[in-house]
Amino acid sequence: MRELPTLPAMPAPEPTAEGYTRREALVMGLFALAAAATTTGCAVDRQAFDDFVAKHFKDLSPAELQDRLAQMEKRYTESYGKPVKVSATPAQEGVLFGYALDLSRCIGCRRCVYGCVEENNQSRDPQTHWITVLEMDKEDGVNLQNANAFYDHETVPAPGKFYMPVACQQCENPPCVKVCPVAATWKEPDGIVVIDYDWCIGCRCCISACPYGARRFNWGTPHIPKDEFNPVTEYLGNRPRQRGVVEKCSFCIQRVRKGLYPKCVEVCPVGARKFGNQLDPDSEIRYIIENKRVYILKEELNTQPKFFYYYGL
Amino acid sequence: MRMRPVRLMASGLFAASLLTTACRPVQEHGPRWGKAATAAKQADDTTKSTAKTPVKTVAAQFPVAPPPFSDGVFPCSECHGKTDVVNRTPHPVEFHEDIVLHHDEKNRWCLDCHDARNRDKLHLADGRLIDFTESYRLCGQCHGPTLRNWKAGEHGKRTGSWSGEKQYLLCASCHSPHSPGFKPLKPQPAPVRQEAIK
Numbered sequence: 001m002r003e004l005p006t007l008p009a010m011p012a013p014e015p016t017a018e019g020y021t022r023r024e025a026l027v028m029g030l031f032a033l034a035a036a037a038t039t040t041g042c043a044v045d046r047q048a049f050d051d052f053v054a055k056h057f058k059d060l061s062p063a064e065l066q067d068r069l070a071q072m073e074k075r076y077t078e079s080y081g082k083p084v085k086v087s088a089t090p091a092q093e094g095v096l097f098g099y100a101l102d103l104s105r106c107i108g109c110r111r112c113v114y115g116c117v118e119e120n121n122q123s124r125d126p127q128t129h130w131i132t133v134l135e136m137d138k139e140d141g142v143n144l145q146n147a148n149a150f151y152d153h154e155t156v157p158a159p160g161k162f163y164m165p166v167a168c169q170q171c172e173n174p175p176c177v178k179v180c181p182v183a184a185t186w187k188e189p190d191g192i193v194v195i196d197y198d199w200c201i202g203c204r205c206c207i208s209a210c211p212y213g214a215r216r217f218n219w220g221t222p223h224i225p226k227d228e229f230n231p232v233t234e235y236l237g238n239r240p241r242q243r244g245v246v247e248k249c250s251f252c253i254q255r256v257r258k259g260l261y262p263k264c265v266e267v268c269p270v271g272a273r274k275f276g277n278q279l280d281p282d283s284e285i286r287y288i289i290e291n292k293r294v295y296i297l298k299e300e301l302n303t304q305p306k307f308f309y310y311y312g313l
Numbered sequence: 314m315r316m317r318p319v320r321l322m323a324s325g326l327f328a329a330s331l332l333t334t335a336c337r338p339v340q341e342h343g344p345r346w347g348k349a350a351t352a353a354k355q356a357d358d359t360t361k362s363t364a365k366t367p368v369k370t371v372a373a374q375f376p377v378a379p380p381p382f383s384d385g386v387f388p389c390s391e392c393h394g395k396t397d398v399v400n401r402t403p404h405p406v407e408f409h410e411d412i413v414l415h416h417d418e419k420n421r422w423c424l425d426c427h428d429a430r431n432r433d434k435l436h437l438a439d440g441r442l443i444d445f446t447e448s449y450r451l452c453g454q455c456h457g458p459t460l461r462n463w464k465a466g467e468h469g470k471r472t473g474s475w476s477g478e479k480q481y482l483l484c485a486s487c488h489s490p491h492s493p494g495f496k497p498l499k500p501q502p503a504p505v506r507q508e509a510i511k
Contacts, residue, residue: 092476110501127505149504155497219510259474270495271470271487283475284466292467312467 047075051242056183057088057196057235069235076240080229088235089257091190097251098191098278098285099262101165102312103295105272108133108156108163115267116167119252120238121230123222130216130249131167131264138162142295165264168193168214168249169297169305176206176215185246191278191306192251194236202244211298212305215248251275278306375464377481380445383411387445389432399429415492426451426490452484 050071060068069086076084113131122128134147138160147164157163174193177185184199185206207215221243233239234254241247252262256275265273276283288294288310295309380387392408403422414422428434434442435451443450453460462468466479469487473479487495 107495107498108500109498110503113504114501126510129504132504150506151500152503153500156500157497256475259476261472261475265470266472268470269487269498271468271482274467276466276475280476284471287465288467291465312462 051198054198056199058186065235072235072239076231076233079240080224080226080231082226082229082231084229084231084233086233086235086239087254089254091188091192092257094277094279095190096278096306097170097256098276098283098289098306098308099170099251100274100285100288100292100294100308100310102272102274103162103164103309104311104313105270106133106163106165107270108135108151108158108161109269111267111269112165112264112273115263116249116252118228119230119255119263120250121224121233121240122247123218123220123224123241124228125223126220128216128218128222128247130214130247131165132213134164134166135161136164142297164309166212166214166297167264167307168210168251169212169303169307170249170251172304172306173302175209175211175301175303179205179209181205188236190257192253192256193248194250194253195246195248196236197239197241197245197247200245202246204246206246211301211303215246217246218243272312375449375481377446377449377483378486380448380483381486382445387433389427393432395430399424401429412491415494416490446483448490449484452490456484 054068055064057065065088069088072086073084076086110133113129113133116122116130117124117128120130122130132149134144134149135151135158136143136147140146142164151158151161170191170193172187172191174185174187177187177193181203182199182201184201185193185195187193202217204217207217218241222241224240230238232254234250234257237250237253252260252264255262261275262273265275274284274288276285278285278289280286285308289308292310292312295311296305297307297309401424406423426435428436428442431442433445435445435448436442437451438454449460449463459468463484469484470482471479484490484493
């Protein structure tokens with residue numbers, strides 16, 4: 001084979017007196033110009049600049065990642081008034097997550113919706129919910145055209161109705177990932193589809209590509225009360241989002257990568273939600289897939305979800 | 314297309330499971346694989362084994378939350394003495410008027426589950442005494458498939474770790490044994506309609 005010529009080594013960029021490299025300083029100048037052009041009198045702060053020039057999550061070296069995490073922790077700790085932990089826990093080896101939900105048991109109480117909001121630091125105002133609970137007629141079966149997410153009964157389950165909570169299905173063949181023009185969303189080795197909020201440009205192509213309506217856009221600046229903020233966060237999960245980016249269910253990545261059940265599993269009062277490793281033959285998720293009548297939402301689209309609805313009774 | 318090892322493995326496993334499921338004759342008793350199968354086997358062993366061989370009991374494998382007693386009712390032997398004369402014919406009881414039996418009440422009554430001689434225990438159909446912490450064995454006598462599913466993790470809620478230690482709940486933690494139907498709940502508020510978000 002022909003030997004490839006080696007490229008001459010590039011000297012490492014030397015930082016300026018203020019701690020910026022030449023390239024950074026140049027980009028900063030451009031950034032300042034752009035900022036001045038759009039909103040007069042807007043000063044460039046280090047934080048906005050760092051976010052703007054931040055590398056893609058996958059391109060960060062271990063040292064850069066540590067820097068970034070430390071930066072974020074400092075910033076969030078200041079804004080939420082309590083020590084915030086931001087981690088970037090890697091996927092566990094030999095794990096492919098799977099989720100199952102028993103349609104015969106769900107009573108539509110929406111405990112999962114609000115448990116998720118608290119765990120994953122979703123905006124309270126404007127309201128963001130990752131889980132939508134659909135109410136449908138038992139006689140009609142799963143008919144999404146006649147589904148109602150805004151039901152408001154004194155008690156649930158209402159007679160003649162059944163409930164189908166829908167969140168991100170964590171597809172093996174995710175359409176949202178295919179359409180993202182900047183690769184800000186991708187599938188991790190353990191099957192979780194994640195988003196780098198700093199890389200997302202807010203074009204919302206993924207929202208229109210998702211057949212499950214699982215993605216949410218931050219139209220306004222998210223607002224979370226300081227005392228309700230969950231300080232255990234993950235880079236690709238429940239760290240605070242900014243206006244103009246997309247977010248969605250991550251199977252509680254900050255919990256499941258440490259071995260815990262997702263929050264919705266823990267708060268469900270009827271035990272309708274099941275979670276585990278699909279590659280572990282002893283897991284409850286495997287028992288369900290092998291023994292129960294499993295239903296895949298919009299199976300015909302070949303998205304291959306890791307979310308299985310089933311009928312336990 | 315290049316397949317990743319994990320995907321290859323997953324598809325291989327899936328194909329293998331399909332094959333084995335298709336080839337295996339249907340068995341009626343219990344799960345055929347996994348922890349639950351081992352649990353069922355060990356439970357069998359426990360009943361057969363002598364006192365000399367220590368085998369992990371079902372109770373040790375399914376550490377459950379404490380039984381949901383009403384305040385101040387347990388231990389029952391505080392009121393029920395061992396020497397009490399017991400009328401074993403089903404009859405209305407004067408105490409415990411808060412308990413309304415709505416669980417096959419035409420055919421069953423208190424002493425079908427509660428033991429008359431040792432009030433702090435329950436008894437199985439064959440007369441073996443069990444603790445309230447193992448009441449799922451009593452429930453499983455009639456609700457066998459449900460107990461099987463519970464042991465496999467399909468029925469009932471589990472909390473804790475998907476890969477490690479889990480916390481289980483007794484049947485009675487969600488289903489009152491005297492009236493087991495799950496009670497309706499008040500739902501949390503409906504989401505704000507999109508057009509109402511400013």
